[in-house]
Amino acid sequence: MKATGHDLEPATYPVLSGLARVGPATSAQLGREIGLDRSVVSRHADKLTAAGLVKRVPSNSDKRATTLMLTRAGESAVSSMRTRQADQIAAELASWSDEAMERFTKDLEFLIGSLSMNPLTDSGPDRNDVAPPT
Numbered sequence: 001m002k003a004t005g006h007d008l009e010p011a012t013y014p015v016l017s018g019l020a021r022v023g024p025a026t027s028a029q030l031g032r033e034i035g036l037d038r039s040v041v042s043r044h045a046d047k048l049t050a051a052g053l054v055k056r057v058p059s060n061s062d063k064r065a066t067t068l069m070l071t072r073a074g075e076s077a078v079s080s081m082r083t084r085q086a087d088q089i090a091a092e093l094a095s096w097s098d099e100a101m102e103r104f105t106k107d108l109e110f111l112i113g114s115l116s117m118n119p120l121t122d123s124g125p126d127r128n129d130v131a132p133p134t
Contacts, residue, residue: 008051015044020078024069026059053077
């Protein structure tokens, strides 16, 4: 993640992004939000703490736990990475034909509709009940 000015593994990005999205959280809480085991979140947080992007503070609710939170440098890193990602996506999409963009839009709408009918934490209707776009 050289875009942050730090030489970090890309695998640490979900921890940064997750903290930006949900705010301060324990490793266990953040892990549930981003789909990673608490121990993996903790290892990534160690690297991000050493880089000055995340800080650990004692948990108010559990004296055995620490709460992870972004530092100002961490907030800045997330912002610059998101801007870079958005710029890369915009540059790629600019080269697509109208037909390709229309097909992508329909497929994305289908995906969003399918996921909203059947969230990962809910056992809603079978995904096969939803017809894919043609």
